[in-house]
Amino acid sequence: MARDRLALAILALAALPTVAAAYDDDSPYPSPTVPSVEAPRDLEVTPxxxxRVYVDQEWTQGAGLHxxxxxxxxxxxxxxFGVESRVADAWILGLGARFDYFIYDFENPVAILGVNDRLLRFAHRVTAGPSxxxxxxDRWRLTTRFSVGVARENEASVADSLTFGATAFIGWRIFENIRFNVGGTARFSRLFIDSGVPNLLPIAGFEWTGAESWGETQGIRGFGIGIGADGAYVRMSLTDTTxxxxSARYESQAFRLNRRNIVPEGIFSEQRVPVGVQFEWSPxxxxxxxxxxxxxxxHRYDVRDKSGNRGNGVxxxxxxxxxxxxxxNF
Structure with a gap:
């Protein structure tokens, strides 16, 4: 209990100026999920x-287990939630927060557990940090991000669910609308070390935006491409408001399980590759x-015990x- 209270205090101090959680992801690109929330370009010249605020609800249809x-x-x-400000000619400072709440409905998860028992129902992830x-x-910039958070089943130990992250990448703008980003992300937590989810991720990508001259010849108002270590997207502005x-991307999460779980204080991890289409309208x-x-x-699920020993994966x-x-975005 004392460890949990200390962990909660650390998390509260980190989240105090930001509400409750961190960046949309560790990528320097517009989020594959919400590109419109990305910064207006004029922040680069206007102090x-x-x-930015974004709320999303997603459902995944029942998938059979091999x-x-x-x-x-x-x-x-x-x-x-995110806030950024150009505080000097050479500096942009920001604070970010993210909250995810997951509801899982496993039916007869014998392929994962070896028995038909309750695995996981409710879990949440909360992260927060500065950038x-x-x-x-005009061509070169360096961005750093730090985050602290928890990822756990409801009632699981906060101390054993803590996660820490650090990201650094260099952006090189070759032309007005073409930028390369190179760097990496490190995530520090037993959740990642013991779960098999990658804890060192490279950032190496390309972004091309605002190709109006090409787009107009195709009946498109704007066009953008982003390719990074965690995914890729192609975005087309059809009109001023649509x-x-x-997109295609890699997603992963790991959660600490609670003491009453059939795998007490173990780790549940999920990895998947969504490929899809998104429609946007600005009223x-x-x-x-x-x-x-x-x-x-x-789509893959894994369960490990408290010591990190791997159970069944499916x-x-x-x-x-x-x-x-x-x-x-305002």
């Missing part, structure tokens, strides 16, 4: 405050309504996911 009769459904609610970007000149995006300046549909051709059948969200 002003920028705030090597067994079971299946699993999942629902996820996500809320993100800093140093602008060397856009469509195709007012700075407001975006989003709907997205994904196919999930690859790949789920291909399935579908979909959701909707609202973003505010």
């Amino acid at each position: 002003r405050l920028r705030t 090597n067994g009769p079971g299946s699993v459904d999942r629902a996820r609610t996500t809320a993100t 800093a970007t140093y602008i060397f000149n 856009a469509v995006m195709l 007012a300046d700075g407001v975006y309504l989003v709907a997205h549909v994904d196919g999930i051709p690859w 790949v789920a059948d291909p399935t579908l996911a979909g959701g909707f969200g609202v973003a505010f």
Whole structure:
């Protein structure tokens, strides 16, 4: 209990200025889920405050489990908050927060557990942290991000669920609309070390935005491409208020289980690759309504005990996911 109280105090201090959680992800690119929430380009030349808020609800259709009769459904609610300001000619400082709430519905998970018993129902992930970007000149910049959080089944130990992250990457703008980013992300936690989920991730990617001259010849108002270590997207602005995006990305999460779980204080991890399409509509300046549909051709679940010893892992059948969200950028 004392360790949990100390861990909660650490998390509260980290989240105090930001609400409750961190970046949308560790990628320097516009989020594959919500590109519209990305920064307006004028922040790079205008010293002003920028705030971003995004709320999303997603459902994943029940997927059958290989090597067994079971299946699993999942629902996820996500809320993100971020604020950035250019505080000097060479510096942009920011604070970010994210909260995810997961509801899993495992039916007969014998392929994972070896027995038909309760595995996981409710879990949440909360992260928070600052960012800093140093602008060397019009072409070069260095961005760093730090985060602290928890990822756990309800009632699991907070101390054993703590996660820490650090990201650094260099951005190189070759032309006005073309940028390369190179760097890496490190995540420090027994959750990642013991779960088999990668804890060292490279950042090496390419972003091309605002190709108006090419887009107009194709009947498109704007066009953008992003390719990174965690995914890729193609985004097209069809009109001043509508856009469509195709994306493919890698997602992973790991949660500490509680003492009453059939795997007491163990680790549940999930990895998947969604490939989908997203539609955006902006009914007012700075407001975006989003709907997205994904196919999930690859999806894996793993369970490990408290010491990190691996139990059964199972790949789920291909399935579908979909959701909707609202973003505010002001």
